[in-house]
Amino acid sequence: MATSTSEKSAVDQSGRPLGPRALSTRRRLLVATVELLDSSSVRDISVVEIARRAGTSPATFYQYFKDVGEATLRLAEEAAAEVPAVVELIDGSWRGQKGMETSRSITDAFIRHWDAYRAVLLVRNLAADEGERSFQKVRRLALRPVLDSLARKIEESQSDAVASGDVHPYAAAAALAALLERLAAYHKELEPIGVTREALVETCARIMYQTVTGRLAPPANG
Amino acid sequence: MATSTSEKSAVDQSGRPLGPRALSTRRRLLVATVELLDSSSVRDISVVEIARRAGTSPATFYQYFKDVGEATLRLAEEAAAEVPAVVELIDGSWRGQKGMETSRSITDAFIRHWDAYRAVLLVRNLAADEGERSFQKVRRLALRPVLDSLARKIEESQSDAVASGDVHPYAAAAALAALLERLAAYHKELEPIGVTREALVETCARIMYQTVTGRLAPPANG
DNA sequence: CAATTTCCTGATATAGCGTCAGATTTCCAT
DNA sequence: ATGGAAATCTGACGCTATATCAGGAAATTG
Numbered sequence: 001m002a003t004s005t006s007e008k009s010a011v012d013q014s015g016r017p018l019g020p021r022a023l024s025t026r027r028r029l030l031v032a033t034v035e036l037l038d039s040s041s042v043r044d045i046s047v048v049e050i051a052r053r054a055g056t057s058p059a060t061f062y063q064y065f066k067d068v069g070e071a072t073l074r075l076a077e078e079a080a081a082e083v084p085a086v087v088e089l090i091d092g093s094w095r096g097q098k099g100m101e102t103s104r105s106i107t108d109a110f111i112r113h114w115d116a117y118r119a120v121l122l123v124r125n126l127a128a129d130e131g132e133r134s135f136q137k138v139r140r141l142a143l144r145p146v147l148d149s150l151a152r153k154i155e156e157s158q159s160d161a162v163a164s165g166d167v168h169p170y171a172a173a174a175a176l177a178a179l180l181e182r183l184a185a186y187h188k189e190l191e192p193i194g195v196t197r198e199a200l201v202e203t204c205a206r207i208m209y210q211t212v213t214g215r216l217a218p219p220a221n222g
Numbered sequence: 223m224a225t226s227t228s229e230k231s232a233v234d235q236s237g238r239p240l241g242p243r244a245l246s247t248r249r250r251l252l253v254a255t256v257e258l259l260d261s262s263s264v265r266d267i268s269v270v271e272i273a274r275r276a277g278t279s280p281a282t283f284y285q286y287f288k289d290v291g292e293a294t295l296r297l298a299e300e301a302a303a304e305v306p307a308v309v310e311l312i313d314g315s316w317r318g319q320k321g322m323e324t325s326r327s328i329t330d331a332f333i334r335h336w337d338a339y340r341a342v343l344l345v346r347n348l349a350a351d352e353g354e355r356s357f358q359k360v361r362r363l364a365l366r367p368v369l370d371s372l373a374r375k376i377e378e379s380q381s382d383a384v385a386s387g388d389v390h391p392y393a394a395a396a397a398l399a400a401l402l403e404r405l406a407a408y409h410k411e412l413e414p415i416g417v418t419r420e421a422l423v424e425t426c427a428r429i430m431y432q433t434v435t436g437r438l439a440p441p442a443n444g
Numbered sequence: 445c446a447a448t449t450t451c452c453t454g455a456t457a458t459a460g461c462g463t464c465a466g467a468t469t470t471c472c473a474t
Numbered sequence: 475a476t477g478g479a480a481a482t483c484t485g486a487c488g489c490t491a492t493a494t495c496a497g498g499a500a501a502t503t504g
Contacts, residue, residue, distance in 0.1 A: 166442045171421040178404035199393040
């Protein structure tokens with residue numbers, strides 16, 4: 001859990017920094033919020049319920065958060081802190097079978113990230129898509145490093161490559177990120193339809209490989 | 223607008239079919255719902271507000287819909303009725319420059335579809351991702367034809383192709399659909415960052431082309 | 445251990461939810 | 475036309491949640 005980072009800077013609704021007791025209350029409220037987010041739809045989560053589950057009163061909730069949206073935003077920030085691990089993978093080798101391996105592990109890491117923070121990330125994306133600035137900002141915060149390092153890799157490939165250079169690196173990176181995100185959110189619903197997680201990862205990895213390197217993916221483990 | 227189809231079968235909350243006056247009231251309520259969906263976040267849309275905007279009372283709303291969720295579901299059903307147009311494009315040629323053209327127009331059509339129904343589709347996807355069965359069903363209804371015909375095309379390409387056959391057609395189709403969906407939801411936020419809609423469409427089209435045909439995309443209109 | 449700061453909550457005004465009985469409008473047979 | 479039945483709408487109501495504030499309980503400090 002990457003909680004400690006944000007804990008440091010946590011403040012009261014009036015801007016005052018928090019002591020240890022307050023910190024733990026705040027944490028309980030956040031935990032209650034994820035749990036409810038996990039188990040029911042956003043639309044019918046209420047402050048009362050969060051407070052009840054956290055063993056405290058609604059008034060206390062408002063001491064720390066403006067509304068349910070703000071609590072969710074804080075959770076999204078915590079999730080964003082976990083992404084960097086994915087970024088390092090991108091700097092691996094992108095040649096031949098090794099490249100496919102890199103691609104696969106990125107896909108896999110991304111999906112695992114989503115499975116871990118699913119509910120929060122879903123809400124974060126909806127809010128961002130609906131135009132809420134603060135949520136857009138958190139999403140960018142989480143995705144930017146991924147986009148940047150993907151785009152860099154694509155550029156590298158383009159310079160030494162056979163591949164046609166008419167691909168905008170950043171657009172390609174964005175497309176890949178979009179693919180990863182949506183697939184990660186979606187895969188659970190695909191499995192009952194007969195598409196295994198493995199097949200999905202493999203397909204996604206191939207697409208990524210091809211888009212990054214500009215070459216066709218090598219046949220599976222020869 | 224594809225409203226007439228669903229209008230026919232519209233019923234009261236108690237299952238009774240609707241007369242003309244009721245039909246028009248129901249429509250006004252649905253219109254008010256989209257408008258609010260377009261202009262504010264799902265979380266703070268209320269029945270009262272919908273009723274106000276439709277020039278009627280909350281009690282009337284409940285005559286037609288169980289809650290805001292159901293109204294949204296009906297709207298999602300109407301959006302789903304528009305998708306088939308996209309499907310026909312998939313049956314076009316996938317060879318060389320023509321293939322890229324096909325791919326581009328699919329991407330373009332998909333994005334336009336999303337721009338037209340954005341708010342509703344966003345909510346539909348969130349609800350589906352959150353596990354609400356009825357919304358999953360509507361999404362499948364809309365996406366199935368696309369998936370099916372994409373998967374068929376991929377299979378065709380595999381039979382006569384050089385390309386390695388270790389791509390699961392349905393998984394690949396799902397990945398493409400995921401890419402299209404996410405990108406369509408996302409593109410507006412990418413433009414300020416310097417990624418034009420055109421670059422996005424082009425990239426997306428190339429990925430689609432490569433995934434469907436198993437060949438590298440031909441260089442742009444060289 | 446009392447004063448002080450930190451943290452929590454009961455009370456409350458306001459507003460939305462969801463239901464029902466009855467008012468209003470529309471329709472149709474006469 | 476016109477009176478009554480069918481269709482449609484809504485005012486009123488009990489319930490629950492929101493959001494705020496003044497003051498109470500708990501921890502900390504000198």
